[in-house]
Amino acid sequence: MAALDTPSLATELRAIKAQATETLVDFDEEALRSVLVRAAGRKLSAVAKSSSQAVGDQIEAIRHAVTDFDDILDRMRTVQQCVAEIDSSIGTVVREATGSSQELDVVRQRMEVLEMHFQAIDGLVRSVNEIADQTHLLALNATIEAARAGDAGKGFAVVASEVKELANTTKATNQEVQQTLDSIAEAVATLSNSVEQSVAKMAQSVAAVEVARQSASTIGTQTGQFGMRLQTSLDQFRRLDGASVVVENEVQEIDAIGRTFYYLIELMMAHSAGREAINPLARLAPLVEGSTFRASHRFTKPEREYVLAADDILISATDTKGKITFANNKFYDVAEYDYGTLVGRPHNIIRHPDMPKAAFADLWAVIEAGKLWQGYVLNRSRTGQRYWVKANVFPCFEGGRIVGYISIRTKPEPEMVRKAMEAYRLVP
Numbered sequence: 001m002a003a004l005d006t007p008s009l010a011t012e013l014r015a016i017k018a019q020a021t022e023t024l025v026d027f028d029e030e031a032l033r034s035v036l037v038r039a040a041g042r043k044l045s046a047v048a049k050s051s052s053q054a055v056g057d058q059i060e061a062i063r064h065a066v067t068d069f070d071d072i073l074d075r076m077r078t079v080q081q082c083v084a085e086i087d088s089s090i091g092t093v094v095r096e097a098t099g100s101s102q103e104l105d106v107v108r109q110r111m112e113v114l115e116m117h118f119q120a121i122d123g124l125v126r127s128v129n130e131i132a133d134q135t136h137l138l139a140l141n142a143t144i145e146a147a148r149a150g151d152a153g154k155g156f157a158v159v160a161s162e163v164k165e166l167a168n169t170t171k172a173t174n175q176e177v178q179q180t181l182d183s184i185a186e187a188v189a190t191l192s193n194s195v196e197q198s199v200a201k202m203a204q205s206v207a208a209v210e211v212a213r214q215s216a217s218t219i220g221t222q223t224g225q226f227g228m229r230l231q232t233s234l235d236q237f238r239r240l241d242g243a244s245v246v247v248e249n250e251v252q253e254i255d256a257i258g259r260t261f262y263y264l265i266e267l268m269m270a271h272s273a274g275r276e277a278i279n280p281l282a283r284l285a286p287l288v289e290g291s292t293f294r295a296s297h298r299f300t301k302p303e304r305e306y307v308l309a310a311d312d313i314l315i316s317a318t319d320t321k322g323k324i325t326f327a328n329n330k331f332y333d334v335a336e337y338d339y340g341t342l343v344g345r346p347h348n349i350i351r352h353p354d355m356p357k358a359a360f361a362d363l364w365a366v367i368e369a370g371k372l373w374q375g376y377v378l379n380r381s382r383t384g385q386r387y388w389v390k391a392n393v394f395p396c397f398e399g400g401r402i403v404g405y406i407s408i409r410t411k412p413e414p415e416m417v418r419k420a421m422e423a424y425r426l427v428p
Contacts, residue, residue, distance in 0.1 A: 072230055083219050090209055104199045111192040122181055129174045139163040280375045280390070281416065281423055287358065288426045295428075298354040299378070299421045306334060306387040308411035314389060317396075317406045322347045325404060336381040347407075352378040352386055358427040367395050367405055376412050376420040388417045 143161065308314075314334060317326040324342045332339050335350050342349065351360075355378050366373040372394045380386050389409035395402045412420075 077227070079223050083217075083223060087217055104195060104202060108192065108195045108199055111188060111195055114188055119185075122178075122185070125174055125178050125181060129171060129178070131170075133171070135163060135166070135170070278374060279416075281419055283362070283375075284359075284423055284427065288423045291426050291428075293426060293428045295356075295425050298356075298425050301354075303380075304383075304385040306381070306385050308334070308387065308389065308409075310411055312411055314409040315406070316347065317404055318347050319404045320402060322405075334381065334387055335379070336383050336385065350379040350381070352380040354378060354424070356424045356427045359424065363393060367393050368402070370395050370397070370402065376416060377409075388412050388420075390416075 139161070142163070312330055312334070313328075314331040315326075315328040316324060316331050318324055324345055324347055327335075327342055329339065332342070335342070359375060359377070363373050363375065372392065374390070374392050377389050377391045378386055379389060390412040391407055391409045393405055393407045396404045396406060
């Protein structure tokens, strides 16, 4: 189906139609409706079954999602509990580390006081050394004076000698004390330096642990917020799950209606089994027989071809100008267009150039008159792949006025396709 939107083409088609008016055969409308209804019934049954399966799968997915959300929330609660325990443990570490840092700082301060005491002792030792040196010098002077005094100074000489000996002993002892104090002072200084470094490192550790604690707290907060969002999503899925029971039953009802319609059509067809099938080419037979037109080149170009499956049904709808308002998924699949991209475009976008103009002139004359039309049509996909269809086209009425057209296409019989090509080579 296509819009005749070019004046010259429309004029040509009208001329072709005018020439054929007296020779074209009218088909039984009831027979055409029977064919159309059967195709629609098959499609309704297939769509209902497919929709039922799709909705069933979606409902099952929702139920699985609810179960998964429950499991995720349980795990999130475990994570929050672990974060709380980590926060508590880190808090204990922070307190203990802070206490240790404070104790080390006290030790450092006491070490400083000890260093001051050692400095004071060192000063006293130095003073004792100076006194010993002076005492030694006095003893030496006393010895000299005793020697000068002769026998009278012997007693004084003995005392001077003992004082000298005491000064020597004091100095020697002081030197030992000095060496010991020096060793102790060096050890205290080293220890004090180590304590100071430990205090600094402990402060760094406390700061790092505090950062870890804040991070754990942030994780806990974020996890809690994420858990709340998950809970909201879970609540929504639970509501969907509750509503899905109603939807599932309604879809099953659609499926039952579709199957019922299909079975009724089959029953009708069984009662009319002896009725002769409609041959769309019979309508063109008088025009073909009286034609002197020849186009032997038609349908001879080598092209890729798609052959419809027995259950392929292509459905499309147009407005009164032939612009597409709807096409089903199978239509898009065979025509090789993305879903939805053909809406608003002329239906003749899929017309094969080898199709005779007379066929479409006949189509438009019939459906614009409010009747059903059936015929064999060759289409071409977006990538240039050709495919034959058996088309049933009928007008849509609203308030007694035609508002658009619907076309239902099915797989054509191979022998009829061959005859259609022969006939179409003989009409303009």
